[in-house]
Amino acid sequence: MSQILPSPLLSVRDLCVGFDTDAGFLVAVDGVSFDIPRGGTIGIVGESGCGKSVTAFSIMGLLPRPAGRIVSGSIVFDGEELASASEARMRGIRGRRIGMIYQEPMSALNPVRSIGSQMMEALLLHEPLSKKAAFDRCAELLDRVGIPSARARLAAYPHQLSGGMRQRVMIAMALSCGPDLLIADEPTTALDVTIQAQILELLHKLREDAGMALALITHDLGVIAQNCAEVLVMYAGRVVERAPVNEVFESPAHLYTKGLLESIPRLDTGRKSVLPTIPGMVPGLKDLPEGARFAPRSPHPKAAAYIASEAYRSVRPPLVELSPGHWVEDCEVVRV
Amino acid sequence: MRDYFIRRFLLIPPTLLGITILVFFIARAMPGGPLEQALMQAQMAQQMGGEMRMGQRTGQGSNITPRQREQLAALYGYDKPWYLAYAQWLGDVVRGDLGKSFRYQKPVWEMIGNCMPVSIYYGLVTLVLTYGVCIPLGIVKAIKHRTWMDSTSSVLVFAGYAVPGYVLGALLLLYFSFDLGWLPRRGFIGEEYEGIGLWQAIGDPAISAPGLLWSLVKHSILPLCCYMVGSFAVLTMLMKNSLMDNLAADYMRTAVGKGMDFRKAVVRHALRNSLIPIATGFGNNISLFLTGSFLIEKIFNINGFGLLGFNSVVDYDYPVVMGVLLLSSVLLLLGNILSDMLVALVDPRIRFT
Ligand SMILES: Nc1ncnc2c1ncn2[C@@H]1O[C@H](COP(=O)(O)OP(=O)(O)OP(=O)(O)O)[C@@H](O)[C@H]1O
Ligand SMILES: [Mg+2]
Numbered sequence: 001m002s003q004i005l006p007s008p009l010l011s012v013r014d015l016c017v018g019f020d021t022d023a024g025f026l027v028a029v030d031g032v033s034f035d036i037p038r039g040g041t042i043g044i045v046g047e048s049g050c051g052k053s054v055t056a057f058s059i060m061g062l063l064p065r066p067a068g069r070i071v072s073g074s075i076v077f078d079g080e081e082l083a084s085a086s087e088a089r090m091r092g093i094r095g096r097r098i099g100m101i102y103q104e105p106m107s108a109l110n111p112v113r114s115i116g117s118q119m120m121e122a123l124l125l126h127e128p129l130s131k132k133a134a135f136d137r138c139a140e141l142l143d144r145v146g147i148p149s150a151r152a153r154l155a156a157y158p159h160q161l162s163g164g165m166r167q168r169v170m171i172a173m174a175l176s177c178g179p180d181l182l183i184a185d186e187p188t189t190a191l192d193v194t195i196q197a198q199i200l201e202l203l204h205k206l207r208e209d210a211g212m213a214l215a216l217i218t219h220d221l222g223v224i225a226q227n228c229a230e231v232l233v234m235y236a237g238r239v240v241e242r243a244p245v246n247e248v249f250e251s252p253a254h255l256y257t258k259g260l261l262e263s264i265p266r267l268d269t270g271r272k273s274v275l276p277t278i279p280g281m282v283p284g285l286k287d288l289p290e291g292a293r294f295a296p297r298s299p300h301p302k303a304a305a306y307i308a309s310e311a312y313r314s315v316r317p318p319l320v321e322l323s324p325g326h327w328v329e330d331c332e333v334v335r336v
Numbered sequence: 337m338r339d340y341f342i343r344r345f346l347l348i349p350p351t352l353l354g355i356t357i358l359v360f361f362i363a364r365a366m367p368g369g370p371l372e373q374a375l376m377q378a379q380m381a382q383q384m385g386g387e388m389r390m391g392q393r394t395g396q397g398s399n400i401t402p403r404q405r406e407q408l409a410a411l412y413g414y415d416k417p418w419y420l421a422y423a424q425w426l427g428d429v430v431r432g433d434l435g436k437s438f439r440y441q442k443p444v445w446e447m448i449g450n451c452m453p454v455s456i457y458y459g460l461v462t463l464v465l466t467y468g469v470c471i472p473l474g475i476v477k478a479i480k481h482r483t484w485m486d487s488t489s490s491v492l493v494f495a496g497y498a499v500p501g502y503v504l505g506a507l508l509l510l511y512f513s514f515d516l517g518w519l520p521r522r523g524f525i526g527e528e529y530e531g532i533g534l535w536q537a538i539g540d541p542a543i544s545a546p547g548l549l550w551s552l553v554k555h556s557i558l559p560l561c562c563y564m565v566g567s568f569a570v571l572t573m574l575m576k577n578s579l580m581d582n583l584a585a586d587y588m589r590t591a592v593g594k595g596m597d598f599r600k601a602v603v604r605h606a607l608r609n610s611l612i613p614i615a616t617g618f619g620n621n622i623s624l625f626l627t628g629s630f631l632i633e634k635i636f637n638i639n640g641f642g643l644l645g646f647n648s649v650v651d652y653d654y655p656v657v658m659g660v661l662l663l664s665s666v667l668l669l670l671g672n673i674l675s676d677m678l679v680a681l682v683d684p685r686i687r688f689t
Contacts, residue, residue, distance in 0.1 A: 102593075109590065109592070111685055114684075
């Protein structure tokens with residue numbers, strides 16, 4: 001039975017991204033696919049270095065040049081292919097249709113220009129406003145993201161604001177042109193815990209008000225539970241599990257996902273109990289195997305045999321669908 | 337911030353006091369000072385005269401009477417202890433008098449004044465040319481990093497860096513002036529224009545302004561090359577590296593992420609940030625350029641500030657040494673303050689208190 005589904009806002013298919021480095025060409029994102037429906041939310045999780053930011057920068061066309069490039073795959077945004085789009089075309093999309101918040105609020109703003117001039121710039125690039133009107137809009141935006149005495153703050157320089165305030169400015173700037181999609185790349189990692197909660201709450205509220213789609217990147221599954229409908233778990237450049245958020249929490253199918261879940265601090269476990277961690281480290285990008293990359297860290301009894309096998313070196317396990325919308329890497333030794 | 341700069345200005349006099357006391361003391365303590373020189377000369381003259389007249393040797397220094405000796409000492413200020421002599425010098429300076437040259441018996445101010453137009457001309461032109469060429473070149477090199485244009489200009493820049501200005505001067509002179517005869521060999525300006533003031537030149541219909549200008553340009557091409565080669569590489573590479581750092585900065589990604597053209601982002605965001613280290617060195621370079629280089633001035637026989645200072649040291653002409661030192665110290669101190677002002681101007685994070 002076929003059903004006419006509305007086309008997703010963003011559709012990423014088999015995205016492969018790599019970098020030219022002194023050690024040769026390294027693939028940082030290897031065959032990633034996912035969709036974001038209009039107004040929908042997706043969370044991307046994974047440990048440091050698994051390719052989350054690289055995926056986000058690929059969508060924005062912001063890969064560091066000339067080292068980084070998209071090797072293959074497609075990124076279709078609102079019916080338009082972005083992976084091969086011209087720079088001029090991308091300029092019309094960045095900031096206007098896709099906004100982005102970056103990992104490092106401390107360095108993401110230009111230190112020698114005022115907050116106001118940087119915010120106004122974002123607006124004036126895409127909208128035919130007078131300076132005065134743009135200024136007023138910026139004051140309104142700052143007000144919306146909860147910055148007190150917004151008008152006065154526009155004259156401030158980044159170093160005069162705290163990290164949380166800067167991230168609010170970044171959010172205001174990303175939202176200024178009313179984008180259809182907001183990519184938030186670990187928007188709270190650099191902030192302290194109370195500020196983290198405030199920023200996430202703000203993002204949540206703004207998203208609902210504006211009805212835009214959100215891709216939230218984090219290494220904290222707890223954050224995703226509150227903010228996203230779907231989860232994408234990445235490991236060493238690949239998607240290892242993709243599922244609706246409640247399924248991930250109720251029945252994680254990949255050992256890596258399970259490990260991430262177990263390492264979230266919980267109130268109901270004993271105070272003395274040690275927080276479990278996933279043993280081992282994310283492998284480097286050099287000489288990655290084709291097989292299930294999590295295998296060396298898997299406690300599965302057959303893991304050692306699998307690593308020694310030819311399959312580990314050369315056969316890529318496909319994703320299988322366990323239940324509607326719940327996909328997992330099809331390899332025995334890394335499955336729960 | 338205003339208070340900070342006022343304080344900086346107020347610190348100039350004590351700093352100058354320290355510098356001049358030190359140099360004055362060292363000059364006095366050094367053997368072979370002007371007094372000894374004068375005595376030796378007098379002795380030699382007498383010896384030679386004596387030999388010619390009578391053909392007999394005279395005893396050591398026997399022909400200079402103690403009275404003559406005292407007169408000489410008084411003339412050079414060696415009749416009192418050094419601190420009293422310094423106090424006297426300082427008193428004169430405060431009244432605007434730098435004293436008289438031992439050697440030429442001319443007021444020091446006049447000697448400095450004579451080489452000022454030359455030094456200011458070379459200083460300012462070098463400054464403008466150096467910054468005017470190095471900054472754009474550095475920018476282009478940063479944006480076109482690792483292209484053929486970057487590599488070729490790097491080869492030239494570093495070759496220039498490896499050759500000292502005076503060696504380059506000698507080579508250029510040999511080739512363009514002596515071999516080819518295209519450019520004049522020496523001096524600041526053609527002989528026919530020498531000793532003519534600027535206003536006089538403009539007012540006098542007999543002197544053709546283009547001719548004068550052309551003569552000036554012809555004479556300055558080679559020295560300017562030598563002056564520029566010194567700071568050229570450092571400044572160009574500083575600009576390039578500074579801009580490269582900023583091109584890779586997160587805020588550049590933010591700017592492009594807003595939908596801004598990369599080139600525009602370079603101009604609006606990276607450029608100002610990359611000028612911060614340039615501004616830091618600006619004041620220093622001003623005093624460096626204005627005080628000139630005696631080697632280059634010597635090679636091209638330009639009577640500038642550098643040569644004046646050098647000759648005065650060689651001649652033990654201490655009033656001139658002190659005058660030149662005072663002036664270049666003032667320039668250096670003012671230059672440093674200017675640098676701080678520029679840095680504060682481009683970087684809002686800097687707030688001097
Ligand atoms: N410019 C680059 N040159 C070479 N390799 C790079 C470059 N940028 C990223 N990488 C590599 O790509 C991989 C993925 O990096 P990415 O920044 O996407 O990780 P991440 O998942 O965002 O991690 P984090 O949580 O630390 O932000 C890393 O192994 C990193 O070393
Ligand atoms: Mg990241």
